[in-house]
Structure formats: C-alpha cells, structure tokens
Amino acid sequence: xxEITQSPRHKITETGRQVTLACHQTWNHNNMFWYRQDLGxxxxxxxxxxxxxxxxxxxxxxxxxVSRSNTEDxxxxxxxxxxxxxxxxxxxxxxxxxxLFFGEGSRLTVL
Amino acid sequence: xxxxxxxxxxxxxxxxxxSSLNCSYTVSGLRGLFWYRQDPGxxxxxxxxxxxxxxxxxxxxxxxxxxxxxxxxxxxxxxxxxxATYLCAVHLSNDYKLSFGAGTTVTVRA
Numbered sequence: 001x002x003e004i005t006q007s008p009r010h011k012i013t014e015t016g017r018q019v020t021l022a023c024h025q026t027w028n029h030n031n032m033f034w035y036r037q038d039l040g041x042x043x044x045x046x047x048x049x050x051x052x053x054x055x056x057x058x059x060x061x062x063x064x065x066v067s068r069s070n071t072e073d074x075x076x077x078x079x080x081x082x083x084x085x086x087x088x089x090x091x092x093x094x095x096x097x098x099x100l101f102f103g104e105g106s107r108l109t110v111l
Numbered sequence: 112x113x114x115x116x117x118x119x120x121x122x123x124x125x126x127x128x129x130s131s132l133n134c135s136y137t138v139s140g141l142r143g144l145f146w147y148r149q150d151p152g153x154x155x156x157x158x159x160x161x162x163x164x165x166x167x168x169x170x171x172x173x174x175x176x177x178x179x180x181x182x183x184x185x186x187x188x189x190x191x192x193x194x195a196t197y198l199c200a201v202h203l204s205n206d207y208k209l210s211f212g213a214g215t216t217v218t219v220r221a
Contacts, residue, residue: 031207042198042213043155050207058208090154098143098202100209102154 002027006091006103014111019078021106023091029101031094032074034058034066036087037105043090049074081110114138115201117212124219127188132215134199135181143202144182145209146175148195155198189219 004025013019025032030051035043035058045058047066055066063085065077078085088107092100114137124130136144143162147155159168161177168175172193174185184197196216200209 033208035211040213043200043211045208045210048208092154094207096207097160098145098207098209099157099160100145100155101157104154105152 004091004093004101004103006089006106008106009104010107012109012111013081015081015083017081019081019108021076021078021089021091021108023074023076023103024072025091025093025101026072027093027101028071029093029095030071031096032068033092033094033100034064034074034076035090035092036060036085037090038087046076046089047074078108081108083110086110115199115210115212117197117199117215119215120213121216122218124186124189124217126190126219126221129185129187129189131186132184132197132217133181134184134212136199136201137180138201138203138210140203140205141201144177145200145202146173146182146184147198147200149198149214150195158197186217189217191219191221193217194219 007022033048034046044060049068088105091103094100116135118133146158149155159175164179172187176183196214198214200211
C-alpha cells in the first residue's frame with residue numbers, strides 16, 4: 001500500500017542547532033507540503049513543492065528551507081532552531097485534485 | 112485576504128445527541144472544500160470533498176453540506192468513537208495547496 005512516512009517522530013534539540021525532518025511518500029504524487037500545527041492556529045503552511053526542483057514558500061516560511069531532488073522526498077530543514085519552532089510538523093502529498101494524504105507527524109521540541 | 116473560520120472551537124456531546132459544526136470561508140475562486148478528521152497524535156485523515164453550493168456528501172454518521180459562504184458537518188446520533196478534531200480546508204482555483212481552519216474538537220460521552 002502507498003504511504004507517507006515522517007522521521008523522526010519525536011526530536012528534542014537545542015537553540016541554534018540545524019535540524020532536518022524527513023518526509024517520504026510512495027504515492028508518486030507531484031505535490032508535497034509541510035505544515036506546522038500549534039494550539040489555536042490549526043495547520044499553517046511552511047513550504048510546498050509541485051515537482052522535482054520546484055519549491056515555494058508558504059505563510060510561515062521564515063527559518064525553514066526545503067529541497068526536492070526526487071518525487072518521493074521533501075526534507076524540511078530548520079537552519080538554526082528557535083524555541084518558537086517548537087511544534088508538531090506534518091508532511092502531506094497529493095495529486096492536483098487537492099485531496100492531501102498526511103504523515104503521522106514529527107513532534108519537535110527546541111530547548 | 113482569504114480566511115477559513117471554524118466554530119465552535121470545542122463541542123461536547125452526549126452519545127446520540129446530534130449536532131453540527133460550521134466552516135465559513137471568505138475566499139475568491141473556491142475549487143473545493145475539504146473535511147478532515149484528526150485523532151490525537153495522528154495526522155489528518157480525509158473525509159469529504161465538496162465542489163459546489165448545494166452539494167452533500169455522507170459517510171456513516173457524518174454528512175457534509177456546502178453553501179456559497181459556508182459548510183456544515185452534521186453528526187447524527189454520535190458515538191464515542193466520533194470524538195476527534197474536525198478540520199475544514201479550502202482549495203483555491205489558482206493553486207493546489209489547502210488552507211485550513213483551526214478545527215473543532217468534538218468529544219462524545221457515553
């Protein structure tokens with residue numbers, strides 16, 4: 001069965017460290033997305049990609065970057081982690097219909 | 112500015128007590144409205160897509176409806192297993208990404 005997996009599921013890091021969250025999908029979807037979820041804010045879009053070598057900024061992209069070198073993977077990098085980036089991060093993929101399939105989430109704590 | 116607002120933030124129901132959740136949106140060029148269910152510690156799970164005003168979709172005890180300004184998710188005779196956060200999202204005609212509301216957390220007591 002096709003799926004979308006995120007790793008690590010839980011991570012604790014220190015302020016200023018670089019962190020990379022992995023996302024891998026086997027749906028063969030062109031579109032991939034990273035969201036963060038915080039209490040009171042719902043899901044907010046960080047970055048997204050519509051295909052290999054394509055990346056775009058979402059509404060809360062400051063301090064984050066992504067790269068898309070193949071169809072299956074969209075890693076999210078926090079260049080210098082800040083306490084404000086403590087959150088739960090969700091990766092999603094989808095076709096052009098708009099329906100998205102989400103991973104199980106990565107809980108990041110920045111101390 | 113495009114906005115998606117869900118109400119109420121939280122809803123506590125007795126088993127069997129039907130109710131409705133609201134999702135209002137102020138966007139231009141709506142391509143589709145989506146409902147998702149999210150259980151604690153899990154990623155959102157797709158429920159429905161609605162494309163045009165007047166459309167309705169049903170799944171077990173859930174029914175979603177759409178007007179030009181809002182969507183409702185009706186829960187009929189809920190059971191404890193219907194407890195979850197329900198998210199709505201809009202898909203705009205010029206893009207493939209979804210914009211989400213903050214969600215409604217539903218708790219159904221036995």
